[in-house]
Amino acid sequence: MVPVSVGQAGNVSGLLLSLILSEQVQNRTDSVDFGPSQLWCHRFAGLRSYATPHSQFFAPSEGIMLPAGSYNNKVAFITGGGTGLGRAMTGVLSQLGAQCVIASRKLEVLQQTATEISSQTGNKVHAVQCDVRDPQAVSRCVDQMVELTGLPDVIINNAAGNFICPSERLSANGWKSITDIVLNGTAFVTLELGKRLIQNQKGASFLAITTIYAESGSGFVVPSASAKAGVEALYKSLAAEWGRYGHRFNIIQPGPIRTKGAFSRLDPTGTFEKSMIGRIPTGRLGKPAELANLAAYLSSDYASWMSGAVIRFDGGEYVSMAGEFNELRKVTDDQWKMLETMIRSTKGS
Numbered sequence: 001m002v003p004v005s006v007g008q009a010g011n012v013s014g015l016l017l018s019l020i021l022s023e024q025v026q027n028r029t030d031s032v033d034f035g036p037s038q039l040w041c042h043r044f045a046g047l048r049s050y051a052t053p054h055s056q057f058f059a060p061s062e063g064i065m066l067p068a069g070s071y072n073n074k075v076a077f078i079t080g081g082g083t084g085l086g087r088a089m090t091g092v093l094s095q096l097g098a099q100c101v102i103a104s105r106k107l108e109v110l111q112q113t114a115t116e117i118s119s120q121t122g123n124k125v126h127a128v129q130c131d132v133r134d135p136q137a138v139s140r141c142v143d144q145m146v147e148l149t150g151l152p153d154v155i156i157n158n159a160a161g162n163f164i165c166p167s168e169r170l171s172a173n174g175w176k177s178i179t180d181i182v183l184n185g186t187a188f189v190t191l192e193l194g195k196r197l198i199q200n201q202k203g204a205s206f207l208a209i210t211t212i213y214a215e216s217g218s219g220f221v222v223p224s225a226s227a228k229a230g231v232e233a234l235y236k237s238l239a240a241e242w243g244r245y246g247h248r249f250n251i252i253q254p255g256p257i258r259t260k261g262a263f264s265r266l267d268p269t270g271t272f273e274k275s276m277i278g279r280i281p282t283g284r285l286g287k288p289a290e291l292a293n294l295a296a297y298l299s300s301d302y303a304s305w306m307s308g309a310v311i312r313f314d315g316g317e318y319v320s321m322a323g324e325f326n327e328l329r330k331v332t333d334d335q336w337k338m339l340e341t342m343i344r345s346t347k348g349s
């Protein structure tokens with residue numbers, strides 16, 4: 001495990017070469033020092049994972065946070081619950097006593113997740129096929145859920161689609177495919193369930209999973225940024241309008257958390273991960289279990305006074321990217337001495 005420095009290719013034209021080079025180095029080393037930024041790449045059973053030394057201060061706690069039974073007699077509906085973060089949230093809610101209904105397009109994936117989670121927790125997880133882009137399919141899915149469990153207490157709008165793409169390469173259908181899943185899908189699920197809950201005089205907690213760039217916008221994921229911003233406007237608006245019916249609406253904006261669905265579409269070569277981690281003050285990616293604990297809290301009765309909240313959950317990445325002078329983290333002590341001398345020696349303006 002000898003550290004190998006590979007941080008030399010500094011110019012844009014060297015990008016491809018450095019991609020290939022870092023791939024080759026990663027293929028033959030266990031631990032790679034990326035030079036001044038002090039990023040480390042570990043290989044565990046073929047999985048690549050970077051972290052900074054200071055991430056030791058921010059070790060994740062992945063155990064379940066809420067008391068056992070916090071979700072007894074509750075029903076939770078989670079879109080995209082078969083994979084990634086949706087699966088992690090379903091696992092935690094189920095472990096806490098909820099009966100869960102997970103919905104997405106791929107029934108086999110849902111069924112496998114449902115079987116695995118319910119065999120671990122002893123609580124029922126139901127799999128319902130549903131393409132959230134189709135309002136009639138959403139309505140049929142809710143009919144099915146009513147038969148299985150009754151109306152839910154907790155709704156988590158987590159399903160999404162995304163891919164990196166320069167906007168000049170984006171087709172109208174590419175735009176539509178993302179915005180239909182993210183914005184229209186969330187709206188169809190929320191309106192269908194909201195109306196039925198209101199008719200039945202039953203309150204519920206709605207949670208939407210957006211992302212940090214819903215606030216800032218971001219190039220190269222423009223349909224996703226636009227749709228997630230729309231979801232946030234939808235949820236903040238309904239928090240104001242539907243409190244009178246017993247509904248709460250909250251939002252989590254996650255930063256990068258490794259899932260196959262996200263990383264295969266946003267970082268297909270695996271190269272951007274190290275620059276992401278380099279700008280995260282806590283020095284590591286988030287963990288699905290950490291996000292799931294936050295979602296479980298926000299959707300629980302412990303958070304009954306919480307509505308209209310937007311929780312950024314990103315290890316500090318957003319503020320780190322935003323501050324004009326944050327790059328000065330890279331300045332060494334000796335360089336600071338020099339800079340301070342220069343500044344102090346300035347006379348007048």
Ligand SMILES: CCC/C=C/C=C/C(=O)SCCNC(=O)CCNC(=O)[C@H](O)C(C)(C)COP(=O)(O)OP(=O)(O)OC[C@H]1O[C@@H](n2cnc3c(N)ncnc32)[C@H](O)[C@@H]1OP(=O)(O)O
Pocket residue numbers: 160161162163164165169170171172173174175177178211212224254255256257261262265266
């Ligand atoms: C790091 C911190 C911030 C992270 C934020 C993360 C946010 C996320 O949302 S991650 C979630 C990622 N998960 C997924 O995307 C899962 C679901 N995704 C999919 O199913 C697909 O990727 C897709 C969204 C494309 C939908 O699949 P579908 O089968 O319905 O669509 P297609 O027929 O394949 O494509 C529809 C049109 O989009 C064009 N397209 C697809 N991929 C690309 C691409 N990589 N680049 C450019 N265009 C693409 C495709 O060509 C179709 O358009 P057209 O050819 O004009 O018909």
Ligand SMILES: NC(=O)C1=CN([C@@H]2O[C@H](COP(=O)(O)OP(=O)(O)OC[C@H]3O[C@@H](n4cnc5c(N)ncnc54)[C@H](OP(=O)(O)O)[C@@H]3O)[C@@H](O)[C@H]2O)C=CC1
Pocket residue numbers: 079080081082083084085086103104105106107109130131132133157158159160161181185209210211212253254255256257258259260261262263
């Ligand atoms: N991982 C990360 O770093 C981050 C993730 N997020 C957000 O977290 C959420 C989960 O993402 P993640 O777990 O990483 O990725 P996944 O790809 O694993 O999750 C996306 C889920 O959405 C479902 N889905 C996609 N299209 C539809 C559709 N038309 N109808 C119903 N379900 C659909 C997919 O299931 P199926 O294919 O079966 O339909 C899949 O289960 C998303 O909202 C994403 O934007 C936000 C910031 C960072």
